[in-house]
Amino acid sequence: xxxxxxxxxxxxxxxxxxGVSRTTVSHALNGRGQVDPATRLKVEEAARSLGYxxxxxxxxxxxxxxxxxxxxSSMPFTVSGGPSRLGFFMEVAAVAAxxxxxxxxxMALVPPHRPGQTSLNLLDIDGALVIEPQAGDxxxxxxxxxxxxxxxxGRPGGxxxxxxxxxxxxxxxxxxxxxxMLAAGARQIGLVVGASERxxxxxxxxxxxxxxxxxxxxxxxxRMDEAEGEDGGHAAAQQLLCEHPELDALLVxxxxxxxxxxxYAQQAGLRIPEDLMLATRYDGLRARSCEPPLTAxxxxxxxIAQQAVDLLFEHLRGDTTRRMATGPLPALxxxxxxxxxxx
Amino acid sequence: xxxxxxxxxxxxxxxxxxGVSRTTVSHALNGRGQVDPATRLKVEEAARSLGYxxxxxxxxxxxxxxxxxxxxSSMPFTVSGGPSRLGFFMEVAAVAAxxxxxxxxxMALVPPHRPGQTSLNLLDIDGALVIEPQAGDxxxxxxxxxxxxxxxxGRPGGxxxxxxxxxxxxxxxxxxxxxxMLAAGARQIGLVVGASERxxxxxxxxxxxxxxxxxxxxxxxxRMDEAEGEDGGHAAAQQLLCEHPELDALLVxxxxxxxxxxxYAQQAGLRIPEDLMLATRYDGLRARSCEPPLTAxxxxxxxIAQQAVDLLFEHLRGDTTRRMATGPLPALxxxxxxxxxxx
DNA sequence: CAAAATAACCAAATCGATTTGGGCAAAGTA
DNA sequence: TACTTTGCCCAAATCGATTTGGTTATTTTG
Numbered sequence: 001x002x003x004x005x006x007x008x009x010x011x012x013x014x015x016x017x018x019g020v021s022r023t024t025v026s027h028a029l030n031g032r033g034q035v036d037p038a039t040r041l042k043v044e045e046a047a048r049s050l051g052y053x054x055x056x057x058x059x060x061x062x063x064x065x066x067x068x069x070x071x072x073s074s075m076p077f078t079v080s081g082g083p084s085r086l087g088f089f090m091e092v093a094a095v096a097a098x099x100x101x102x103x104x105x106x107m108a109l110v111p112p113h114r115p116g117q118t119s120l121n122l123l124d125i126d127g128a129l130v131i132e133p134q135a136g137d138x139x140x141x142x143x144x145x146x147x148x149x150x151x152x153x154g155r156p157g158g159x160x161x162x163x164x165x166x167x168x169x170x171x172x173x174x175x176x177x178x179x180x181m182l183a184a185g186a187r188q189i190g191l192v193v194g195a196s197e198r199x200x201x202x203x204x205x206x207x208x209x210x211x212x213x214x215x216x217x218x219x220x221x222x223r224m225d226e227a228e229g230e231d232g233g234h235a236a237a238q239q240l241l242c243e244h245p246e247l248d249a250l251l252v253x254x255x256x257x258x259x260x261x262x263x264y265a266q267q268a269g270l271r272i273p274e275d276l277m278l279a280t281r282y283d284g285l286r287a288r289s290c291e292p293p294l295t296a297x298x299x300x301x302x303x304i305a306q307q308a309v310d311l312l313f314e315h316l317r318g319d320t321t322r323r324m325a326t327g328p329l330p331a332l333x334x335x336x337x338x339x340x341x342x343x
Numbered sequence: 344x345x346x347x348x349x350x351x352x353x354x355x356x357x358x359x360x361x362g363v364s365r366t367t368v369s370h371a372l373n374g375r376g377q378v379d380p381a382t383r384l385k386v387e388e389a390a391r392s393l394g395y396x397x398x399x400x401x402x403x404x405x406x407x408x409x410x411x412x413x414x415x416s417s418m419p420f421t422v423s424g425g426p427s428r429l430g431f432f433m434e435v436a437a438v439a440a441x442x443x444x445x446x447x448x449x450m451a452l453v454p455p456h457r458p459g460q461t462s463l464n465l466l467d468i469d470g471a472l473v474i475e476p477q478a479g480d481x482x483x484x485x486x487x488x489x490x491x492x493x494x495x496x497g498r499p500g501g502x503x504x505x506x507x508x509x510x511x512x513x514x515x516x517x518x519x520x521x522x523x524m525l526a527a528g529a530r531q532i533g534l535v536v537g538a539s540e541r542x543x544x545x546x547x548x549x550x551x552x553x554x555x556x557x558x559x560x561x562x563x564x565x566r567m568d569e570a571e572g573e574d575g576g577h578a579a580a581q582q583l584l585c586e587h588p589e590l591d592a593l594l595v596x597x598x599x600x601x602x603x604x605x606x607y608a609q610q611a612g613l614r615i616p617e618d619l620m621l622a623t624r625y626d627g628l629r630a631r632s633c634e635p636p637l638t639a640x641x642x643x644x645x646x647i648a649q650q651a652v653d654l655l656f657e658h659l660r661g662d663t664t665r666r667m668a669t670g671p672l673p674a675l676x677x678x679x680x681x682x683x684x685x686x
Numbered sequence: 687c688a689a690a691a692t693a694a695c696c697a698a699a700t701c702g703a704t705t706t707g708g709g710c711a712a713a714g715t716a
Numbered sequence: 717t718a719c720t721t722t723g724c725c726c727a728a729a730t731c732g733a734t735t736t737g738g739t740t741a742t743t744t745t746g
Contacts, residue, residue, distance in 0.1 A: 010732055021696045026734060033735095034693055056467045058732035061400040061701050068449070090433045097452035106411070106451040106466050109440035123449050124399040146394070288632035353702055364726045369704060376705095377724055401702035404731050 009052045018046035029054075066126035066316045069309075071096055072110040074133045074140070076227040087255065087284050088301070089131060092153060095305035096129060103313050127316050129308050132168075133157060135197035149315040151308050155199040164315060164323040166308045170200040170281075173297055173330045174207035177251055177279050180295070184338050186249035186277050188217060192236045192261070193253045195223040200281075204253055220244050224257060233260025241268065241276075249277035249338075255286040255296070262290050262337070273340050283333040292336035303327045352395045361389035372397075412470040412655060414439055415453040417480050419570040430598065430627050431644070432474060435496060438648035439472060446656050470659050472651050475511070476500060478540035492658040494651050498542040507658060507666040509651045513543040513624075516640055516673045517550035520594055520622050523638070527681050529592035529620050531560060535579045535604070536596045538566040543624075547596055563587050567600060576603025584611065584619075592620035592681075598629040598639070605633050605680070616683050626676040635679035646670045 015022045020039060027033035028043035035043075046052075060067050073089045093109055100107040108123060127149040133140040135158025143150050144163070152165040181189055191208045193201040205221060212219040224236045236257060241247055241264075252258035258280035262272060270276045272292055280287050283296035307325040314322055358365045363382060370376035371386035378386075389395075403410075416432045436452055443450040451466060470492040476483040478501025486493050487506070495508040524532055534551045536544040548564060555562040567579045579600060584590060584607075595601035601623035605615060613619045615635055623630050626639035650668040657665060 008732095011734095012732080022733080023696055023735085024694085027695090030734085034695080036694060039694080053467075055404065055732050057400040057404040058701090059734075061398065061404050061703085062732080062734045064701075067400075090437050093436065093452065094433050094454060098454045101453065101466075108449045108451060109436065110444065111437060111441045123444075124396060146396075285628050285631065288628065289636070293632070351702095354704095355702080365703080366705085366726055367724085370725090373704085377722085379724060382724080398702050401731090402704075404733085405702080405704045407731080 008055070009050045011052070011054070013050055014043065014047050014052050017050055018043045066105065068106045068108060068123075068125045069100060069312060069316075070108045070110050070123065070125045070128045072128055072130050072139055073112045074130060074137050075112055076229075087286065088282050091284065091301050092129075092131065092305045092308075095302050096309050099306050099309040103309070105309075105313070105316075127151075127312050129153060129312060130156075132198050132200055133160065133163075135159070149312060149320075151312040151315065153304060153308050157196075157198045157202075162323070164311055164320075165325075166304050166311065167324060167326045168200060168299065168304065169326070169329060170203035171207045173281065173299070174204040174251070174253075175211060176330060176332060177281070177295070177297065178208065178211045180332055180334075181249050181251065181277055181279060181338055182215065184273075184277065185340050186338075188220075188244070188247045189249040189251055189277075190220040190222070190240050190244060190247045191251050191253075192222050192224060192233070192240065192257055194226040194257075196226060201253060204251075204281075208251070220247060224254075226254060226256075230256050230260035230263070233257030234264045235260075237261035237264040238268075241270075248275070249279075251279050253281045255280045255282050255284055255294075258294055259286050259290050262292075262294070266291075272337050277340075278337040287333075287335070290337070295335040295338040296333050297330040298333050299330050300328045351398070352393045354395070354397070356393055357386065357390045357395050360393055361386045408469060410447060411449045411451055411466075411468045412443060412472065412659075413451045413453050413466065413468045414472045414474075415482055416455045416474050417476045417482055418455055418474070419572075430629065431625050434627065434644045435472075435474060435648045435651075438645050439652050442649050442652040446652070448652075448656070448659075470494075470655050472496060472655060473499075475541050475543055476503065476506075478502070492655060492663075494655040494658065496647060496651050500539075500541045500545075505666070507654055507663075508668075509647050509654065510667060510669045511543060511642065511647065512669070512672060513546035514550045516624065516642070517547040517594070517596075518554060519673060519675060520624070520638070520640065521551065521554045523675055523677075524592050524594065524620055524622060524681055525558065527616075527620065528683050529681075531563075531587070531590045532592040532594055532620075533563040533565070533583050533587060533590045534594050534596075535565050535567060535576070535583065535600055537569040537600075539569060544596060547594075547624075551594070563590060567597075569597060569599075572599050573603035573606070576600030577607045578603075580604035580607040581611075584613075591618070592622075594622050596624045598623045598625050598627055598637075601637055602629050602633050605635075605637070609634075615680050620683075621680040630676075630678070633680070638678040638681040639676050640673040641676050642673050643671045 011022050011025050015025045018025065020043065024035060024039065025043050028035045028040040029047060056067065071093050097107045108125065128143050130140055130150060130152050132154035133152055133156045140150065140156065140160060150163055152163050154168040155165045156163045178189060193204055209219055220240065222236050222240050224232045233252060233256060237250065250261055252261050258278060262278055265272055265276050272278050279295040281297055283298050287294040287296040304327040307327055311322060311325050354365050354368050358368045361368065363386060367378060367382065368386050371378045371383040372390060414436050440450045451468065471486050473483055473493060473495050475497035476495055476499045483493065483499065483503060493506055495506050497511040498508045499506045521532060534547065536547055552562055563583065565579050565583050567575045576595060576599060580593065593604055595604050601621060605621055608615055608619050615621050622638040624640055626641050630637040630639040647670040650670055654665060654668050
């Protein structure tokens with residue numbers, strides 16, 4: 001029956017119990033230096049019986065090692081947080097937290113916040129993962145300014161050219177969605193992206209332009225402020241379909257927009273997919289619980305997040321040679337929103 | 344153009360810059376001791392200009408406290424993690440992380456792990472949130488044994504009677520689902536719960552028993568090991584429906600099981616909801632992306648998580664008077680799986 | 687056999703903060 | 717005047733680990 005230790009067990013206690021010096025305890029427990037195997041056993045036994053757990057703060061203070069990373073979202077609250085919180089951010093978080101723990105790192109979540117809160121200087125981290133930062137992202141800027149290692153999930157926008165990143169392959173991804181929609185019978189596809197300057201958007205636009213040129217499609221693109229959330233998607237669909245009644249399909253890159261677009265279609269009496277096909281990029285809760293469920297992409301975020309943590313870990317260790325990683329190609333998640341009844 | 348500081352700024356650097364001792368810097372920056380207002384300004388200015396950020400490890404080592412809490416899941420990997428990671432756990436995580444940050448606490452995610460990994464002694468936290476711990480939960484036991492403040496989301500199972508908790512109201516929740524199914528035309532409802540000893544299960548069973556007695560329903564309950572995941576739900580449905588062909592509805596408390604049950608129904612040629620109604624407790628990704636989507640409950644996890652963080656915060660502060668909190672009543676999330684076509 | 691290498695261990699320095707226990711004027715009090 | 721209080725400041729101790737730079741014995745080598 002072990003008493004609850006009111007005073008924490010330190011290395012000195014173990015040393016006393018084992019009858020050796022603190023140095024030897026440290027060496028024995030960490031496999032460093034020269035220690036007689038018999039002594040090592042004695043130390044280990046003492047540590048176990050006393051319930052010794054090294055004080056992480058003392059360890060980190062001495063060794064300078066990293067212990068905490070943060071995962072931050074640069075998307076506005078209305079897209080990344082809000083009613084349906086379980087999006088891209090949290091999916092990455094789930095995997096990244098596991099991978100981080102396996103490396104002895106603790107991952108702190110810094111969820112999207114209402115405008116005007118920085119709170120970054122509140123927490124003291126050794127590195128950070130950021131998701132699809134836009135050009136001139138203030139959070140990213142602050143992290144870099146503090147000299148912290150950062151890995152971006154998705155190539156960072158703007159002039160942050162030397163921030164290491166995991167490529168999300170937005171060009172091929174867009175191509176995949178467009179190809180599918182065309183094969184499924186779409187004739188005129190419109191594109192909706194966010195208004196901020198993110199690599200995924202510009203790559204999508206490029207892929208879309210190339211595709212349109214190749215298929216004799218008149219390119220129709222609309223950019224909408226992400227902060228507008230689902231309502232923004234509603235408005236975007238409305239504007240696009242009024243100005244371009246020939247459109248019979250929409251590729252809406254932001255899932256919150258896509259849900260709004262579906263709502264507009266319903267209100268306008270447009271059947272999905274018969275009158276209007278709809279697809280989005282990220283296959284998350286929003287895409288799946290939309291009515292009808294939306295065709296989207298499995299981005300393999302599990303691999304992506306894993307790679308990002310790996311990369312960040314390397315940089316934390318001082319090995320900054322690798323500046324990029326690539327995940328597997330996205331895979332199509334086929335749903336009703338792009339499947340017209342045959343005939 | 345600030346250089347990237349290769350060497351971290353310490354309190355000594357600030358002291359030198361401001362022309363005072365380290366003690367005075369500490370006092371000035373932390374509002375302790377007696378410091379001339381003019382000196383304080385000088386110190387603050389020096390700290391700002393040098394970009395000083397106190398070393399968290401040194402601080403914590405000295406002061407003892409840590410400002411980190413953990414969110415842990417006691418569900419097996421197959422239920423809470425796995426292919427569809429975005430469940431109960433991550434939904435709570437999203438909200439709890441925000442609330443924690445607002446209080447200056449960092450929240451670490453300790454996702455469900457493969458069996459045999461503790462990893463708890465790896466991180467040092469000063470409090471934890473646990474989700475629906477079962478009777479004799481080893482993680483909870485370890486936390487308590489270390490004397491750490493713990494708040495449970497959902498009343499803890501077994502004899503952990505004095506662990507403070509946020510009530511998930513599983514009795515009323517079950518009643519709500521059963522009442523709905525009966526009103527929707529179900530005649531004989533079977534119940535599937537997890538085999539572990541969790542309060543939500545026993546409360547569900549109680550509510551079910553009472554309901555059955557009141558409606559002349561023969562109670563049919565099956566307990567399935569949670570580690571079996573979706574396949575377990577498949578097996579449970581098979582067994583239940585073979586032994587009790589009179590059943591025309593199932594309330595499956597674990598969402599992973601429910602998805603498996605839906606799969607079995609499809610294989611057995613049972614139409615949902617015409618031949619078999621299906622409902623589950625937690626309205627998450629699994630319930631929504633099931634075919635057909637499953638009727639479930641909005642548990643108001645946002646409020647629940649908020650309350651849990653509040654409660655834990657109080658206990659961290661030493662105020663242990665409040666030992667329980669209650670969230671709002673769950674709300675029905677109606678889906679096709681319980682809506683028979685009229686006529 | 688003397689010199690060099692190795693094994694096993696330890697005392698003290700170190701990491702960067704906070705806290706303890708003063709020191710020294712200037713101001714207040716008997 | 718002498719004695720206490722107050723204001724402002726600092727040197728050194730402290731937190732609990734790791735690391736540096738040794739000291740002894742014990743082998744190995746020339």
